[in-house]
Amino acid sequence: MALTHPNLISRFSELGINDRATVGGKGANLGELARAGIHVPPGFVVTTTAFERFLAALDPQGSIRREIEQLAADDLAACTRVGAEVRARLESAALPEDLQERIASHYAELHKRTRFAEYTEPVAIRSSATSEDSAAASFAGLQDTYLWVRGADSVIEHVRKCWASLYAVESVMYRRRLKLSEHGLAMGVVIQQMIDSRCSGVMFTRSPNTGDRSVVVVEASWGLGSAVVSGEVTPDKYAVGKITGEIVNRTVSSKLRQHRPNSGGAGVIDEEVPVDQQNAACISEDELHALVDIAKRVERHYGCPQDIEWAIAREFPPGENIFLLQSRPETVWAAKDATPVAAPKSKPFDHVFSLLGGGAAKK
Amino acid sequence: MGADGKTHSFTLPSQLADVLGTEDWQSMYPYYTRFQPEDDQRFWFYNAMHFPEPMPAFDAITAEIPYEALGAFTTRIFVFPTTMGIEHRIVNGRIYITANPVTDPTEIQRRLAIFRERAGYYYENWNRLFSEWKVRMENLIHELEAIKVPRLPEFDDAEVVMKAKGLGQNHYIRENFHRVTELFSKMWHHHFEMLMLGYGAYMVFFDFCKKAFPETADQTVARMVAGIEVLMFRPDDELKRLAKLAIEYCVDDLFSADCDAKRVLNALRARGEPGRRWLAELDKSREPWFHMSTGDGFYHHHLSWNDDLSVPFAALPRYVEQLRRGESLERPTERLKEERGRIIAEYRELLRSEDERQAFDQMLGLCHLVFPFVENHKFYCEHWFTTLFFKKVREFGALLVANGVLSDAGDVFHLQCVEIESALADVSLAWAGGGKPLGAAHWRPIVEERKRIVEKLKEWNPPPALGPIPPAINDPALQMLWGITSETLESWSATVEAGHEKEIVGFAASPGVVEGIARVLRNVNDIGQIREGEILVCPVTAPSWGPVFGKIRAAVSDIGGTMSHAAIVAREYGLPAVVGTGQATQRIKSGQRLRVDGNRGIVLILD
Numbered sequence: 001m002a003l004t005h006p007n008l009i010s011r012f013s014e015l016g017i018n019d020r021a022t023v024g025g026k027g028a029n030l031g032e033l034a035r036a037g038i039h040v041p042p043g044f045v046v047t048t049t050a051f052e053r054f055l056a057a058l059d060p061q062g063s064i065r066r067e068i069e070q071l072a073a074d075d076l077a078a079c080t081r082v083g084a085e086v087r088a089r090l091e092s093a094a095l096p097e098d099l100q101e102r103i104a105s106h107y108a109e110l111h112k113r114t115r116f117a118e119y120t121e122p123v124a125i126r127s128s129a130t131s132e133d134s135a136a137a138s139f140a141g142l143q144d145t146y147l148w149v150r151g152a153d154s155v156i157e158h159v160r161k162c163w164a165s166l167y168a169v170e171s172v173m174y175r176r177r178l179k180l181s182e183h184g185l186a187m188g189v190v191i192q193q194m195i196d197s198r199c200s201g202v203m204f205t206r207s208p209n210t211g212d213r214s215v216v217v218v219e220a221s222w223g224l225g226s227a228v229v230s231g232e233v234t235p236d237k238y239a240v241g242k243i244t245g246e247i248v249n250r251t252v253s254s255k256l257r258q259h260r261p262n263s264g265g266a267g268v269i270d271e272e273v274p275v276d277q278q279n280a281a282c283i284s285e286d287e288l289h290a291l292v293d294i295a296k297r298v299e300r301h302y303g304c305p306q307d308i309e310w311a312i313a314r315e316f317p318p319g320e321n322i323f324l325l326q327s328r329p330e331t332v333w334a335a336k337d338a339t340p341v342a343a344p345k346s347k348p349f350d351h352v353f354s355l356l357g358g359g360a361a362k363k
Numbered sequence: 364m365g366a367d368g369k370t371h372s373f374t375l376p377s378q379l380a381d382v383l384g385t386e387d388w389q390s391m392y393p394y395y396t397r398f399q400p401e402d403d404q405r406f407w408f409y410n411a412m413h414f415p416e417p418m419p420a421f422d423a424i425t426a427e428i429p430y431e432a433l434g435a436f437t438t439r440i441f442v443f444p445t446t447m448g449i450e451h452r453i454v455n456g457r458i459y460i461t462a463n464p465v466t467d468p469t470e471i472q473r474r475l476a477i478f479r480e481r482a483g484y485y486y487e488n489w490n491r492l493f494s495e496w497k498v499r500m501e502n503l504i505h506e507l508e509a510i511k512v513p514r515l516p517e518f519d520d521a522e523v524v525m526k527a528k529g530l531g532q533n534h535y536i537r538e539n540f541h542r543v544t545e546l547f548s549k550m551w552h553h554h555f556e557m558l559m560l561g562y563g564a565y566m567v568f569f570d571f572c573k574k575a576f577p578e579t580a581d582q583t584v585a586r587m588v589a590g591i592e593v594l595m596f597r598p599d600d601e602l603k604r605l606a607k608l609a610i611e612y613c614v615d616d617l618f619s620a621d622c623d624a625k626r627v628l629n630a631l632r633a634r635g636e637p638g639r640r641w642l643a644e645l646d647k648s649r650e651p652w653f654h655m656s657t658g659d660g661f662y663h664h665h666l667s668w669n670d671d672l673s674v675p676f677a678a679l680p681r682y683v684e685q686l687r688r689g690e691s692l693e694r695p696t697e698r699l700k701e702e703r704g705r706i707i708a709e710y711r712e713l714l715r716s717e718d719e720r721q722a723f724d725q726m727l728g729l730c731h732l733v734f735p736f737v738e739n740h741k742f743y744c745e746h747w748f749t750t751l752f753f754k755k756v757r758e759f760g761a762l763l764v765a766n767g768v769l770s771d772a773g774d775v776f777h778l779q780c781v782e783i784e785s786a787l788a789d790v791s792l793a794w795a796g797g798g799k800p801l802g803a804a805h806w807r808p809i810v811e812e813r814k815r816i817v818e819k820l821k822e823w824n825p826p827p828a829l830g831p832i833p834p835a836i837n838d839p840a841l842q843m844l845w846g847i848t849s850e851t852l853e854s855w856s857a858t859v860e861a862g863h864e865k866e867i868v869g870f871a872a873s874p875g876v877v878e879g880i881a882r883v884l885r886n887v888n889d890i891g892q893i894r895e896g897e898i899l900v901c902p903v904t905a906p907s908w909g910p911v912f913g914k915i916r917a918a919v920s921d922i923g924g925t926m927s928h929a930a931i932v933a934r935e936y937g938l939p940a941v942v943g944t945g946q947a948t949q950r951i952k953s954g955q956r957l958r959v960d961g962n963r964g965i966v967l968i969l970d
Contacts, residue, residue, distance in 0.1 A: 210577040213713045239578050243709040246874040247962040248580045285876075337715055341575045344721035348729040349486035351567045351722070352560075357444050357475045 008050040009102050022047045024128025024188035036301045040324050043192030044106045051186045058093050065182035073176035083169045090164040104152040122148045127162040128188035147268045148261040162189045195323050196261050197311035199282040200225035201235050205295050206305035211333035215239045216295045220283045222273050223258030225309050232257050240292045252281045298327050305330035373828045375403040382823045385816045391420040396453040407459040408828040412922035413661050415902030417456025417820035421776040425661040426451050426458050432551035442477040456820040485560050493736050500743045507546045507751050510539050512758040515794050533791035543755050554744040561733035568726040587707050588730045591699050594739040598655040601648040603692040606682035608644050612637040618683045624676040660745030663776040667750035766790045768802030777813040827945045869944030871964035872930035877939050879916040883953045900951050912936045917959035919947045919966050941966050
């Protein structure tokens with residue numbers, strides 16, 4: 001094995017944004033963030049090479065890919081049937097043994113490395129598609145995320161599930177509609193220490209409402225971020241000036257639902273937020289400013305506005321309790337930036353004539 | 364209220380009732396300040412920023428003459444395309460105003476052509492014109508100072524004969540009183556000569572920032588505009604200088620807390636050389652820097668520091684104490700400049716194209732060009748000139764007292780300007796005819812009645828606005844100066860919602876959140892009441908409150924926008940401030956515990 005060492009697994013610390021092709025967008029981004037010194041829960045990625053090997057072992061003739069490519073984009077019945085067959089094959093096949101060992105040892109390493117031992121065992125497992133997270137097109141929402149997974153066997157099982165999700169009927173039909181080639185279609189799988197978050201949310205280094213680049217908009221709600229991302233709660237909302245740090249807007253909402261890890265076992269529980277917390281702000285002003293600082297660093301690192309997922313860990317001390325789970329370039333306003341707000345004029349005071357001219361002066 | 368329960372209109376002017384026992388208030392003001400039936404069709408708002416108290420009869424001239432001058436420059440001289448002047452009305456002693464917009468596109472075009480040429484000339488030559496302006500204004504001030512109030516001796520001076528002047532002293536009563544009001548009018552014309560153009564430059568930059576950075580707070584934009592070296596800080600700086608000198612000359616022991624100005628001055632005179640030296644330095648500071656009004660120049664009782672040394676002397680002990688403790692009193696101007704530079708550079712960097720950056724540079728450059736005038740004119744006009752003006756009128760009041768017409772010089776401010784002329788004519792006639800003025804019997808009862816009325820009118824809570832709510836208020840000048848937008852009107856018209864009785868919303872003028880005890884000051888003369896660490900709640904903060912800002916924890920005002928002086932000073936002192944609340948002084952009581960959130964513009968009553 002050592003001679004033809006294929007890169008089956010990469011730790012975040014070994015990855016950067018240019019590794020998108022081998023670990024998928026999510027994995028590459030997490031690696032990039034970790035490398036930039038941003039606090040992300042430790043983890044690793046099962047690479048696309050591992051997927052290719054798994055698929056090659058399972059289907060040496062490449063029949064699966066051919067069969068998919070022959071599906072008509074509008075043939076729902078066929079897409080559903082073929083997709084289900086492929087998923088069943090993928091989910092029931094054993095992974096190559098060396099891969100299983102490596103996943104298990106990296107999982108164990110993750111476990112050992114963390115100081116807060118009792119919180120290291122659970123991991124989040126997320127698919128990381130190679131075409132995902134790019135500014136142009138997005139598979140977002142078409143792949144799976146599994147939270148609070150515990151134990152090596154379960155981790156391995158969920159890796160298979162992630163891979164199988166490539167063949168979910170929506171994904172298949174999406175690719176058929178865009179006439180994308182199945183060859184080279186691959187997926188990395190991110191396995192990351194799972195944070196039991198007191199609260200979590202998203203933040204935008206460019207206002208999603210107005211496109212204002214001078215504010216960071218932070219949305220926050222109780223519990224795991226899945227409740228915010230899925231739109232099940234109306235989060236608290238803040239807008240903070242990037243340059244002066246002042247809070248220009250603050251809306252504390254009624255947050256009725258929260259996601260919590262199933263403390264006894266695996267998975268996540270969707271429950272009602274305790275009544276006394278529903279209308280309480282879920283982050284402090286200090287935490288807000290710390291989040292904004294991180295958002296600014298991430299934006300500066302990437303050189304363009306970012307949409308970021310974050311979490312504040314329940315049992316970690318302040319200063320160490322904020323984690324980023326994801327960052328991707330903002331795409332909505334980036335597409336609207338064509339018209340400039342103003343152009344220089346021959347004399348500075350010509351601007352006065354434009355404004356006070358009641359729209360009559362265009363020169 | 365409409366049938367559906369929604370507010371479509373504020374109270375109409377015609378619906379306002381007189382305050383019981385003040386039915387004769389109309390006699391204090393000219394006929395052209397009264398609401399007319401057709402005024403019910405227009406939107407008016409209470410100009411509490413400039414006129415937070417009922418107007419004594421004479422003081423109404425501080426609305427009349429400024430609005431004459433303002434309108435002349437916008438409507439007739441520079442010919443602003445979309446706006447003419449401001450009309451004002453007085454009801455129950457309070458001044459309501461409305462702006463006259465130009466909306467016809469053809470008319471706007473026609474006006475714009477003229478405006479371009481004329482405004483362009485001023486912008487193009489701004490610095491030269493401002494230098495000349497200062498000279499003109501100082502000359503005007505010296506002219507005012509030089510005006511003599513005649514003494515009316517038993518026999519006129521021999522000089523009238525020997526120099527063949529051919530004019531009796533009593534002529535100068537008429538001429539010199541006229542001169543005083545004429546110069547006041549000239550001052551106000553000069554005041555508006557450049558001011559509205561200055562605001563035009565601000566408006567352009569604020570408008571740009573609203574488009575480029577829609578969620579950025581106005582106070583942040585204001586921080587980019589505001590200059591650091593501002594005349595209005597100078598009087599306060601002079602106090603700091605004098606505090607330093609007191610220690611240097613070893614006379615600082617005289618400046619104990621609650622020291623009395625007169626007693627300190629006497630003690631200094633008894634201190635030999637060090638005392639004399641300090642007094643000489645005091646005299647240097649007084650001319651002109653103590654011509655600082657305790658208000659903002661719209662009421663006769665806003666005396667200057669020179670008129671009433673107790674105001675500056677109330678601040679001195681604190682500065683002396685701070686210096687003794689080794690604290691620096693210097694304004695951190697370098698740090699402020701650096702911070703402003705950083706903010707500007709970072710906003711500029713966020714712009715998306717070189718074109719936008721160039722436009723940004725032009726607009727901000729224009730703001731920085733006009734800022735010194737916009738900020739510094741206040742010292743010349745509202746403070747230096749105006750306090751001398753009231754002092755001069757008071758001297759004519761003293762003449763009326765000397766001739767038995769009035770019993771106190773200050774009573775003169777309870778007569779309209781034309782009534783003073785009339786009373787002076789009475790004195791002049793009596794002196795010439797050898798008889799007695801008839802004014803005592805006529806004016807004294809009127810003055811007493813008006814004093815009573817003004818006092819009584821203070822009990823009235825003027826509604827913030829009157830008449831139909833306009834579909835949209837987009838006038839940037841109203842927003843810049845008075846902080847009035849459609850949202851403000853909405854909050855004014857909304858009845859206090861259940862659960863929000865303790866929340867007062869205004870403009871976030873200076874960032875930060877603090878808690879503290881409220882001190883509600885309706886009148887600037889009560890400034891001495893404020894204690895260390897309290898939160899100042901007032902109708903409007905005036906620039907001369909500078910020394911107070913060192914004491915207080917936060918400031919809340921009824922009226923004011925982001926470029927109002929209160930906002931500028933609060934930002935400079937790093938104090939949270941919420942301005943333009945419309946009703947803080949009505950809803951907050953002294954002694955209540957408040958939380959002032961200058962980031963969001965919210966004041967919470969915690970008790």
